[in-house]
Structures are given as structure tokens and as C-alpha cells.
Amino acid sequence: MKKYIFTDDCLIGNSTIDNEHRHLFEVLNTANEAACSGKINSAALARDLLEQLADYAGTHFAHEEAYMESIDDPELEIQKKEHSAFIRLVKDVMEEGITDDNAEEKLEELLSFTAEWLYHHIIGSDTLIGTVVRNKDLGEDEIFKFSGDYLTGIDAMDAQHQTIFEMIGDIHASAEDMKKGMDNYEKIVSSMGKLKDYIEVHFSYVEDYMSMNGIEGLKNQKKVHRSFLERLSRIDLAEVTDERAEYLVQLTEYLVEWITQYIKRLDVKAAE
Numbered sequence: 075m076k077k078y079i080f081t082d083d084c085l086i087g088n089s090t091i092d093n094e095h096r097h098l099f100e101v102l103n104t105a106n107e108a109a110c111s112g113k114i115n116s117a118a119l120a121r122d123l124l125e126q127l128a129d130y131a132g133t134h135f136a137h138e139e140a141y142m143e144s145i146d147d148p149e150l151e152i153q154k155k156e157h158s159a160f161i162r163l164v165k166d167v168m169e170e171g172i173t174d175d176n177a178e179e180k181l182e183e184l185l186s187f188t189a190e191w192l193y194h195h196i197i198g199s200d201t202l203i204g205t206v207v208r209n210k211d212l213g214e215d216e217i218f219k220f221s222g223d224y225l226t227g228i229d230a231m232d233a234q235h236q237t238i239f240e241m242i243g244d245i246h247a248s249a250e251d252m253k254k255g256m257d258n259y260e261k262i263v264s265s266m267g268k269l270k271d272y273i274e275v276h277f278s279y280v281e282d283y284m285s286m287n288g289i290e291g292l293k294n295q296k297k298v299h300r301s302f303l304e305r306l307s308r309i310d311l312a313e314v315t316d317e318r319a320e321y322l323v324q325l326t327e328y329l330v331e332w333i334t335q336y337i338k339r340l341d342v343k344a345a346e
């Protein structure tokens with residue numbers, strides 16, 4: 075039987091939020107176990123799962139958003155959008171209705187979709203909650219500097235990480251200049267494209283390295299990579315019309331923070 079595992083890379087370091095995430099995984103596991111046992115009617119199970127998701131996820135999102143608001147987290151708007159899209163989806167399935175004929179299929183879909191969504195959302199967005207507080211301690215420029223703490227000991231990997239830091243740092247500097255009135259927009263769009271390509275190449279390198287050396291956690295690492303690349307491809311600069319420069323400054327902060335967390339959580343471990 076499939077089990078939805080809450081892995082360490084999902085921990086964000088805020089115990090309330092971490093426990094709520096863990097509970098959401100449990101909700102999925104309980105429903106899945108019940109479905110596999112075959113003792114409970116699938117329609118009843120599907121309806122119950124939908125209600126639990128709407129209810130518990132709703133409360134959890136509210137907690138997260140309130141916390142983010144309290145620390146003035148710049149990611150709040152993005153999070154709100156993602157949360158409401160998930161709730162809307164759950165409500166849509168509720169409205170479509172669960173019948174005895176479609177229950178089994180709907181239940182399966184709901185379980186796999188939610189598990190996937192949750193994982194992607196936690197890795198791509200929730201792990202960054204609170205980083206703004208840490209960034210304030212470190213100072214604006216420090217966060218863009220590649221530090222010795224990030225070394226994995228694998229030269230090629232370290233060089234690639236350093237390049238990623240430099241690329242993000244350059245985009246950040248261009249965005250800061252844009253805030254002062256320089257017309258850097260086209261240049262930034264092109265640099266963002268290059269950055270995305272480079273990160274993709276880097277991820278493949280890491281995956282190959284892990285598989286060649288039989289390093290544990292490859293499946294997980296691939297999932298993290300996929301989540302981040304998806305998140306990157308959802309960034310549509312053309313959509314941003316207001317305060318572009320400010321948006322770009324924040325975007326680079328998000329990117330560098332994500333990469334930092336990623337290196338610390340996964341790559342350093344992968345190289346051990």
C-alpha cells in the first residue's frame with residue numbers, strides 16, 4: 075500500500091506549521107488506508123476526505139497567512155494565490171458531486187493530486203516562510219554571497235552553485251539599478267532565461283552524480299528539482315506590470331533563499 079511520507083526536506087522550522095503539514099499527510103494516509111481496506115464505502119470516504127481537506131487545509135492556510143502577515147513576508151500574495159487555488163479545486167470536486175459510480179476514481183485522483191500538490195507547495199513555497207526574518211539579520215547583500223557553509227566538497231557541484239549565486243546576484247543588482255531608473259528590463263528577462271537553463275543543467279548534473287555514485291535520496295531530490303523548475307516556469311515576467319523593479323528585487327531574494335536552503339538541505343547531504 076502506498077504511504078505518503080512526510081520527509082525532512084518538508085520541514086520549515088516553525089513547529090506549528092510543520093505539525094500541520096504532518097497532519098495533512100496523516101489525513102491522506104488515513105483515507106488511503108481506509109480505501110485499501112475496502113471496508114468503507116468509497117463515496118463516503120471521498121466526501122469525508124473532501125470535507126477534511128476543505129476544513130483543515132483552510133485553517134492551516136489561514137495560520138500560515140497570518141504568520142506571514144505578522145512578519146511582513148513578501149511571499150504572502152503568492153502564497154494566498156496558491157492556497158485559494160487549492161481550496162477552489164477541492165470545492166469544485168465537492169460541487170461536481172461524488173456518486174457511487176465515480177467515487178473510487180475520484181478518491182484516487184484526490185489522494186494523488188493532494189499529495190503531489192502538498193509536496194510541491196511545501197518545497198516550493200512554504201520552506202521559504204520566515205526567511206525574511208533571517209535575511210534581515212544577515213543584511214541585504216550578505217544573502218547573495220556564496221559562503222563556505224555551502225560547500226559540498228564536490229568541486230564541480232560547488233562551482234555550479236557559485237555560478238548560480240553569481241547569476242542571481244547579477245540579476246539582483248540589475249533590478250536594484252532598475253529601481254533607480256535604469257532600463258534593465260530586457261536584460262533581466264534574458265538573464266532569467268539563462269539562469270533557468272543553467273539551473274536545469276545543474277539539476278541534471280546532481281541527479282547523474284547521485285545515480286552514478288549510488289547516493290540515497292535520488293527520487294526525493296528529483297521531486298524537489300521538478301517542484302522548483304515548475305515554480306520557475308510559473309514566473310511570467312510579462313504579467314508583472316506594476317512596480318516591476320521591486321518585484322524583481324523580491325524575486326531574486328526568493329531565488330537566492332531557495333537555492334541556499336536547497337544546498338543546505340539536500341546537496342550537502344547528497345555529498346556526504
Ligand SMILES: [Fe+2]
Nearest residue numbers: 095138196200
Ligand atoms: Fe503549508
Ligand SMILES: [Fe+2]
Nearest residue numbers: 138153199200
Ligand atoms: Fe502554504
